[in-house]
Amino acid sequence: MIETHGLGKVYGRGLYALRDLTLTIDKGEFVFLTGPSGAGKSTLLRLLLLQERPTEGEVIVGGRNLARLSQTEVQAYRRTVGFVFQDFKLITSKTVFENVSFALRVLGLPVEQQRRRTYQVLKWVGLQHRLNSLPEELSGGEQQRVAIARALVNEPHLVLADEPTGNLDPDLSLEIMNLFREINAGGTTVVVATHDRELIKWVGRRVVQLEQGRLAGAEVPQ
Amino acid sequence: MTVVGYAFDEGWTSVRRAGKSAVISIGTIAIAFVTLGGFLLISVNVQRALDRWLEAAELSVYLQDAITDDARAALESYLASQPAVLAVEFMSKSHALERFQNDFPELADVTASLSDNPFPAALEVRLQTGQFATDMADELARTVAEREGVADVRYDRRWLARLLAIVTGARVAGAIAAAVLMLGAAFTVASVVRQSLHARRDELEIMQLVGPPFSYIRGPSIVEGLLLGGIGAAVALAAIALVFTMAGRSLEADLAGLTGGAQLRFLGVRESAILLFGGLAVGAGAGALASRAVK
Structure with missing residues (x-):
């Protein structure tokens, strides 16, 4: 599903955020990216979401070399990837329903289908009663569940999450992780960046350890 | 809802x-379009006046008092045979005096005090319209002046052509001024749109991640x-209509001499459409x- 070969990202005058990273993530796998702040976790996710282009090496997702995609192809590629961020990244002026259905709207689906799928996914994350609420009216956990609903509504093959529980208390974090496990159980590849070792232990999936932009190890916790 | 519906929803919200x-x-767009619309309005009415004058423009061939009947008949026959000529009418000295008295009754005392009729007899030539006829009439005016029995030739289209050139020049100057103003208006609109984009930058960043x-x-x-452009142009059109309604009627009396008493005309459908679609396009x-700032 995801391959990186000699991947590197340099900022400014030679400051490496990622260096010579070669990594393979199989289709349907659930992988944690972990490491201290500045290890390159977020940079890798940004490269996978094509928010940035690599300086060195290549990233191949689903057989496509992301570095070669045109701007229009980038937009089309992003429609096949779900993303979840620590700060939720919800559009504050739009309701819960609109935030989620926008991802379907841009696909040009019929309105009825948009409504049905949006309702289904919001029901799945337990927010069917908050359809018309604005993000600011929701708790942090609820906002993150809206973000997860938005990430999933397109039925993507790949979900990327950058510290999705960073702003949540431990109970809510487990709740969110359970949602990711369910997503993965459906066959979706899930990549979660986190430095929360307890959470990683609790979920028990492959861990890719990064340090100073380099691969520092990989493990599969028991 | 399609992308168009979405764009209108969001665009209106941004406005x-x-x-x-x-x-x-x-306001800036409206000022630019009031300038353009004003020029169009003046241009339309000046053009109408010019067209009317051009239609009425004649070649007047004034005859010497001593011209013989044969010479007059030959001259009349010569003029009638010219392709640029539509019709030839003889106006006698007495008819010319009578017409002057009718046209300028306030000068009746002057004409009554004259012992002789000072007005010459004339052949009034109605000309064909079109550039070809105009070019030929130019030549005809030159040649007929040299013929026997001709005292003078007055050819109206010469000064009308000069006037037309001046009007055309003024029109071009007006168009340039309007274009410069419109350019300024376009930059103002672009600046407002950029501000909106800046205000929505977080939203745009999130939207881009969804991949629309x-x-x-x-x-x-x-x-x-x-x-913004459409509303600006519509405001300009409404302002021009208001000014025209308020000032047009009083101007009509002042300009009666130039317009031949005809009513001033407001912008037609074509000119109004130019203004509105111009505003929308700008x-x-x-x-x-x-x-394009959004990558």
Whole structure:
């Protein structure tokens, strides 16, 4: 599903955020990216979401070399990837329903289908009663569940999450992780960046350890 | 809802959110289009007056008092045979005096005090219209002046052509002035759209991550410009109509001499459409330009 070969990202005058990273993530796998702040976790996710282009090496997702995609192809590629961020990244002026259905709207689906799928996914994350609420009216956990609903509504093959529980208390974090496990159980590849070792232990999936932009190890916790 | 519906929803929301900036932008567009519309209005009415004068323009061939009947008949026959000529009418000295008295009754005392009739007899020549006929009439006016029995030739189209050239020059100058103003208005619209984009930068960043086609990202900005331009042009059209209604009637009396008593005409459908679609196009263009900032 995801391959990186000699991947590197340099900022400014030679400051490496990622260096010579070669990594393979199989289709349907659930992988944690972990490491201290500045290890390159977020940079890798940004490269996978094509928010940035690599300086060195290549990233191949689903057989496509992301570095070669045109701007229009980038937009089309992003429609096949779900993303979840620590700060939720919800559009504050739009309701819960609109935030989620926008991802379907841009696909040009019929309105009825948009409504049905949006309702289904919001029901799945337990927010069917908050359809018309604005993000600011929701708790942090609820906002993150809206973000997860938005990430999933397109039925993507790949979900990327950058510290999705960073702003949540431990109970809510487990709740969110359970949602990711369910997503993965459906066959979706899930990549979660986190430095929360307890959470990683609790979920028990492959861990890719990064340090100073380099691969520092990989493990599969028991 | 399609991308167009989405773009209109978001574009209108942006216009409302822009508030004072949107009002300034609409005002700037309106000023530019009032200038353009004013020139169009003047141009339309001047053109009508010129057309009427051109239609009425004649070649007047004044005859010497001593001209013989044969010479007059030969001259009349010569003129009637020219391709540029539509009709030839003889006006006797007495008829010329009578017409002067009818046209200028306030000068009746002057004409009554004259012992002799000072007005010459004339052949009044109605000319064909069109450039070809005009060119030929120029030549005819030169040659007929040299013929036997001709005292003088007055050819109206010469000064009308000069007037037309001046009007055309004024029209070009007006168009340039309007274009410069419109360019300024376009920059104002672009600036307002950029402000809207800046205010929505977080939203745009999130939208881009969802991966919409660029039409979803740039469409609202283009529509925002389109609305600002369209509203500005509509305001300009309404302002011109208001001024025309209020001042036009009183001007009509003052300008009766020039217009031949005809009513001043407001902008027609074509000119109004030029203004409105021009506003929409300038606004949309400025919006499209500003939206290119979103990569």
